[in-house]
Amino acid sequence: MEKFEKLKSKVxxxxxxxxxxxxxxxxxxxxxxxxxxxxxxxxxxxxxxDPNFPFNLERFKNAAILVAGENFGCGSSREHAVWALAxxxxxxxxxxxFADIFFSNSAKNGLVLVTLPAAQVERMLVEAQAGEFEVTVxxxxxxxxxxxxxxxxxxxxxxxxxxxxxxLDDIDYILSFKEKVAEFRAxxxxxxxxxxxxx
Amino acid sequence: MAGQAQGGSQIKADxxxxxxxxxxxxxxxxxxxxxxxxxxxxxxxxxxxxMLIHEVTSAQAFQTLDAKGLKVFxxxxxxxxxxxxxxxxxxxxxxxxxSAKAQVEALRKNCKNHGIxxxxxxxxxxxxxxxxxxxxxxxxxxxxxxxxxHTSTHGAFGALAFGIGTSxxxxxxxxxxxxxxxxxxxxVEFKGKAGKGVYAKDIILRLIAEIGVxxxxxxxxxxxxxxxxxxxMEERMTVCNxxxxxxxxxxxxxxxxxxxxxxxxxxxxxxxKAWDEAVAHWKTFVSDEGAHxxxxxxxxxxxLKPMVTWGTNPGQGVQINQxxxxxxxxPDQEQGVAIRALEYTGLSEGxxxxxxxxxxxxxxxCTNGRIEDLRVAASILKGKKVKDTVTFYVVPGSEAVMEQxxxxxxxxxxxxxxxxFRMPGCSMCLAxxxxxxxxxxxxxxxxxxxxxxxxxxxxxxxxASPATVAASAIEGRIASAESYL
Ligand code: SF4
Numbered sequence: 001m002e003k004f005e006k007l008k009s010k011v012x013x014x015x016x017x018x019x020x021x022x023x024x025x026x027x028x029x030x031x032x033x034x035x036x037x038x039x040x041x042x043x044x045x046x047x048x049x050d051p052n053f054p055f056n057l058e059r060f061k062n063a064a065i066l067v068a069g070e071n072f073g074c075g076s077s078r079e080h081a082v083w084a085l086a087x088x089x090x091x092x093x094x095x096x097x098f099a100d101i102f103f104s105n106s107a108k109n110g111l112v113l114v115t116l117p118a119a120q121v122e123r124m125l126v127e128a129q130a131g132e133f134e135v136t137v138x139x140x141x142x143x144x145x146x147x148x149x150x151x152x153x154x155x156x157x158x159x160x161x162x163x164x165x166x167x168l169d170d171i172d173y174i175l176s177f178k179e180k181v182a183e184f185r186a187x188x189x190x191x192x193x194x195x196x197x198x199x
Numbered sequence: 200m201a202g203q204a205q206g207g208s209q210i211k212a213d214x215x216x217x218x219x220x221x222x223x224x225x226x227x228x229x230x231x232x233x234x235x236x237x238x239x240x241x242x243x244x245x246x247x248x249x250m251l252i253h254e255v256t257s258a259q260a261f262q263t264l265d266a267k268g269l270k271v272f273x274x275x276x277x278x279x280x281x282x283x284x285x286x287x288x289x290x291x292x293x294x295x296x297x298s299a300k301a302q303v304e305a306l307r308k309n310c311k312n313h314g315i316x317x318x319x320x321x322x323x324x325x326x327x328x329x330x331x332x333x334x335x336x337x338x339x340x341x342x343x344x345x346x347x348x349h350t351s352t353h354g355a356f357g358a359l360a361f362g363i364g365t366s367x368x369x370x371x372x373x374x375x376x377x378x379x380x381x382x383x384x385x386x387v388e389f390k391g392k393a394g395k396g397v398y399a400k401d402i403i404l405r406l407i408a409e410i411g412v413x414x415x416x417x418x419x420x421x422x423x424x425x426x427x428x429x430x431x432m433e434e435r436m437t438v439c440n441x442x443x444x445x446x447x448x449x450x451x452x453x454x455x456x457x458x459x460x461x462x463x464x465x466x467x468x469x470x471x472k473a474w475d476e477a478v479a480h481w482k483t484f485v486s487d488e489g490a491h492x493x494x495x496x497x498x499x500x501x502x503l504k505p506m507v508t509w510g511t512n513p514g515q516g517v518q519i520n521q522x523x524x525x526x527x528x529x530p531d532q533e534q535g536v537a538i539r540a541l542e543y544t545g546l547s548e549g550x551x552x553x554x555x556x557x558x559x560x561x562x563x564x565c566t567n568g569r570i571e572d573l574r575v576a577a578s579i580l581k582g583k584k585v586k587d588t589v590t591f592y593v594v595p596g597s598e599a600v601m602e603q604x605x606x607x608x609x610x611x612x613x614x615x616x617x618x619x620f621r622m623p624g625c626s627m628c629l630a631x632x633x634x635x636x637x638x639x640x641x642x643x644x645x646x647x648x649x650x651x652x653x654x655x656x657x658x659x660x661x662x663a664s665p666a667t668v669a670a671s672a673i674e675g676r677i678a679s680a681e682s683y684l
Contacts, residue, residue, distance in 0.1 A: 017655055170366070181235055
């Protein structure tokens with residue numbers, strides 16, 4: 001996992017609530033067996049149907065911070081949604097709330113999700129739609145700094161912060177407790193005993 | 200046996216903790232008995248009893264494993280099958296789509312290489328959430344995960360079951376564990392008795408319409424009430440299945456005699472003395488009197504009519520005979536979504552769903568693709584004809600469901616009515632196999648998601664119960680099944 005510390009970037013606005021993962025990456029693009037190549041189909045349907053969709057506009061090119069409405073990432077558990085965002089260069093998503101599975105998928109890929117109150121998100125959406133709008137997201141100090149110098153503080157899980165700042169992944173963490181896991185499992189029969197498919 | 204698998208450790212953990220905290224909910228009981236260890240300020244290392252695997256969300260996880268040179272932690276806690284990207288035509292062994300074929304072959308190979316039980320075509324294949332329960336692998340008190348959000352289905356047995364992403368699939372493959380934060384809990388009580396023509400699907404659609412698609416985010420829902428107790432296991436699965444559609448991490452129901460009767464005799468259920476011990480243990484998975492819930496709500500079912508969705512998320516549903524709500528009457532933040540949804544579905548506020556012409560109909564999916572669903576649809580279609588403007592797919596959730604349907608003569612009823620009875624899989628629930636609703640066409644569907652393009656680019660979906668789907672297919676427009684029952 002890539003480390004993340006601080007990022008200054010243009011903001012790309014997506015003033016929609018309940019953006020689901022089917023919208024982020026439609027199902028027909030999920031048949032690949034690799035993690036690569038999803039970025040080009042990020043929001044494919046919206047991009048195809050609306051020439052003014054932010055991801056089609058030159059002025060938002062290279063923006064790495066996405067700001068959106070509440071319940072971002074709801075629906076399917078597909079991690080492809082996170083891979084598509086990351087593949088398109090998005091490193092931070094700011095919204096008033098996120099769906100659970102999307103939230104944990106993001107953490108596992110170093111995509112930083114910043115939860116801010118609806119009013120602050122709304123303000124950023126308005127400013128980003130109005131013109132060039134660049135902010136700085138600093139994970140260390142848990143803050144978003146606006147061009148005006150104004151700063152919005154956000155909450156962030158300390159363990160996740162540690163992992164993202166240091167590029168650590170969960171497997172290594174769990175494996176460091178290998179003995180405890182083995183002890184826990186000792187003597188437990190397994191869940192699947194015999195299965196038709198093996199005949 | 201699987202029932203015993205969790206038995207020992209849970210009983211131990213229970214007695215350790217019971218002095219600390221008295222009244223616990225089912226979620227807390229399962230949580231406490233599966234925390235391997237937890238450091239201050241860190242998530243818990245949480246033991247997973249069973250992981251189901253399918254072709255779409257697993258290949259990259261196996262790659263991670265291989266790249267790290269790790270072995271599968273315990274292949275007998277895993278079960279693989281193919282469902283999402285496969286065709287449902289008769290000659291399904293031949294997959295024309297090259298990338299779907301590569302996915303299926305990758306899963307076959309990964310399961311073989313790692314010694315993971317795998318249900319291939321003609322060997323018990325089916326939708327992950329249909330095969331687990333019917334084999335008796337899904338049992339009370341277990342922790343179950345799958346790279347699929349509708350894993351919540353298994354909660355019907357009093358298991359803590361939730362969807363995870365591909366990275367997490369890798370974590371479970373490698374370690375048998377996940378890093379987890381303790382979820383919040385929510386109690387949903389269904390009051391009153393639902394009337395004729397109202398099914399489990401209508402009840403869960405009603406809840407989602409009430410609390411919205413983000414209404415239960417971060418929570419595990421426990422469903423209670425007489426309506427739940429009166430449900431069969433299959434109906435309970437329909438309810439738990441759609442928990443994720445109101446944002447819940449999982450949904451579950453305390454096991455009772457209905458649960459035990461369902462499991463008794465199933466292939467992987469405990470037998471003999473082990474069965475009695477298992478049942479005694481399973482009975483402990485009820486929420487204690489006075490257990491804490493972070494949220495509680497009640498829903499009255501007595502006046503409920505069949506539900507149909509009008510928009511592009513599962514929360515945008517109404518009773519079949521009631522007007523689509525005025526956009527202005529919705530909470531501010533939902534208005535924009537509602538306007539776009541109506542634009543997409545081509546409907547207008549104030550009109551009723553009943554009578555809306557449809558082009559396609561679908562009975563299937565992990566929500567409503569089980570034998571009872573097929574029976575209801577068949578009972579309505581028997582001796583009737585599907586309107587000639589409607590294409591109707593009936594897709595069993597698994598090979599076992601298909602075989603049972605065949606034994607009961609259901610395929611003949613469907614075919615005589617002009618519906619197609621197809622091979623098992625996710626089919627038209629999501630547009631990533633050959634089964635798609637064409638652009639601009641309107642489908643009434645027993646599946647669980649009506650997102651834009653979910654059933655095919657440009658397609659329009661209205662979610663409903665299998666009964667409503669069957670009645671609508673006959674009339675060629677959205678119709679209540681009441682007069683057919
Ligand atoms: S039937 Fe639909 S919801 Fe269920 S597992 Fe398949 S694609 Fe997912």
